[in-house]
Amino acid sequence: MKTSYALRICIVILLGMFTFQSIQAQVNVQNKFLQDPDLAIELADSSARFWFDSFDHQEGGFFTNVERNGQPSDDEKQMITQSQNAYGMARAFQLTGDTTYLNYGRKALDWMYENTWDEEHGGWLKDSDRKFAMDQHYALIGPSAMFEAGNDSLDWKWLMKGYESNQNLWDNRPWAYGYYSEANLDWSDKSSKTFSATVDGITTHALYMYLMTKDEKYKERLIQLGDNIVDHFVGSMDDMDLGFNESFDSNWGWDSSPNWQGNVGDFPFTGHFTKSAWCLARIYQIEPKPEYLEAAQKILNDVLAKQDQYDEKISQWWEYEEGFTSGVMNYYLTEKPEYLEFADGNLIKIMETLWDTEYGEFYFFENNEHKGSYYKTSYHSVEMFYYIYLYGNLYLYDEPVSLYYRINPTEEERTISLYPLAFYDSLLTISDVTLEGEAFTSFNGEDRSLTIAPGEGGIFKVTFEAQEGPATATEPENELPAAFALSQNYPNPFNPTTQIEYSINESGPVALRVYDILGKEVATLVNGNQSAGSHRVAFNAGELPSGVYIYQLRFGNRVESRRMMLIK
Structure with missing residues (x-):
């Protein structure tokens, strides 16, 4: 089964070598998936399916540690494994329409909800006597994606519950606002400010929660996190030889202790650097502060100026994804070709060095045969192919994309807004919708919403189109309404x-x-x-x-x- 999927992927790659010459002439990209972004669906399907063998069909949940061939190496299960795999399953469903993925995602989250919530103090548990912001944030990425794809109110309930619990880590002091990095199980003894506590809060839930609710309190939190990146992380760049400082004390002062490399100022991952550029570009679409886009470009320009040094630090599969997403997003906003070339180069490198052509899926890093661990799941792999498909078609070629959504019937009429990209894009519209393969006409293309009658539901296939022009950060000016x-x-x-x-x-x-x-x-x-x-x-x-x-x-x-x- 694994080998047959890998063979299909090889065929897809070879086919890409001989097609789309006109596209390559228009945009100077070399990676086959940027030449034809539709090919990314096959890779997302393969990556998500790889993880099926690591699911525990008797007790529920995905096993955490996984061998090269997809088999679990022990019986350990962690909360973050369930949430990240649920995210990967949700995105795979949206690309393929295969509800098998939603079923796996549902079972993973059910296990997580039942087994890893702290009933006494709130928040999510792992095998530690501390709670870390990274874990609390990533617990929300699965419910966010599953609610978007499957519209299950259970996931919304847990998303809200988890978000409110996360506020135990928020520092409200005006001069030091931001998420603390860790605390005791009862939320006492909070300490430090870090990259994961800040930037991971954006990618795991803050963007989605604002876009899904349009609630200003989530927008305010998003802006606060963006300001943290600009003021503290990017603000430290001039005092670093490479990258930015990632670790601060509770007052945003530098941690003066040497890092694991013996240097003062912690910069362990190129991927964190480029991920910040991606997040700043996305927040810029919502709140067009010039400093957000300027900071994103400062990061990428530094990487390009010192590329050999940064390349030496890249070792893990997820870092290439962040290089791709940051490059293509900032290219879209600035039309600077060097950013697109950077995105293209990251895709070339990850496919050449880390894709397993025999069993499928990416290795954790080069010359390592383990596929699953506490830090590696289907999340980054499927997400990368998801955004290749969306960004490539919409931003590079002005081609439409289609995504699937499962919306179950209820007794009430509903209006559901859709946000397939993780930012507000006023130039993105719905051009076509089907419900269970039949034409569905109750939609508003401009505001990307479906109006669903009582008792109506099923699998919706929604086609989105990008209008001509760059993404704008503001909605069109309000015209005087024609009626009450x-x-x-x-x-x-x-x-x-x-x-x-x-x-x-x-x-x-x-x-x-x-x-x-x-x-x-x-x-x-x-x-x-x-x-x-x-x-x-x-x-x-x-x-x-x-x-x-x-x-x-x-x-x-x-x-x-x-x-x-x-x-x-």
Whole structure:
């Protein structure tokens, strides 16, 4: 089984050598998957499928330590293994439409929810007497991706629960805000600030949570983390021979103790450096601070100027992924060809040195035959192919992409917004949707949303197109609404917060209230004069029980109501 998949991959690579000459002439890339990004789907499928043999079908969950051939080497299971593999399975489903991947992801998260949550203090457990921000952050990447792909309210519940628990590590002091790196099991004795506590918070959940909810509190957290990168990590570059300092004390002062290389100032991974450039470029799309893009370019320019030195430090498969994503994203924003060449070079190197042509999947690093460990799962491998497919088609060739979503039927009408890229891109639209292979027309292409009727659901195939021009950080300016309108809340179902949008075409008194199913008023969200235009209000139902609620908008003599479902 493994060999046959590897053979298919070799055929795909060879086919790419003889095709798409016109594309290569337009964009000077050498890697076959950037020449034809559709080929990345086959690699994502192969990488995700490799991990099936490491799943425990009797007790549930993926085994952590995995040999070259995909077989587990012992019976250890870690929380982070489940979350990262669930992420890989969710992305593989989105690319292929094969629900087998969602089923594996579901079982992995079920095991994680049941076995690794700290019932006494909250947060996620591992075999340690400390809780580390890296683990707490990565516990959320699986629920984030599975909720996006499968729309299961269970994953949203745990995502919210985990996020709130993570705030035990947040330092609110104005001069030292940021995530602490670690704490005791009861969240006492918090200490240090590090790369993983900061940047991994962006990639694992902060971006997704803002995009899925449009809640300003998540945007604020995203900006705070971006500022941390600029002020402290990139801010340390001028005092380093290479890279930036990754380890600080609790007040963002440099840790003066020598690192594992005997130097003051900790810079262990080129991949952390380039990952920061990727994250800054994505945050820039949401909050267009010039310093974000300037810092991202400073990082990449430093890598290009000292490439031989940085290349000596790269050893692990995930570092090449960060090189690709940072390069292609910053190329898209700046049109500087050297960034695209850098992305291309990282893909060439990882495929030449780390892809196992016999069994499939990447090695951890060169001349190492182990495939799975605490730090290596399907996550980075599948994610890299996922973004090759999306970034390559949309940003390099203006070609459409199609992704799959499973949305199960409910008794309520829902409007679900889709964000296939991990930032707000106002030039991305939906051009076509099918439901179980049949045409589905209840969608809004410009705001990338599906309106799903009660009892309707199944497997949706959604085709996205990029409009001409670079990504913009702001949504189009609001035009005066043509009519009074109340939109479906999002997300729905929700727990405990959701967003409600509405429009009025003239100024006047507005009332927006929430009622329970018996008609009792439970919240007044708006009650006063407002100007004409579109408005958005957050509703927090943290003190209310699960159930169906009605929200009603009243403007003059006009009234409109909709239902929403709270699931705790």
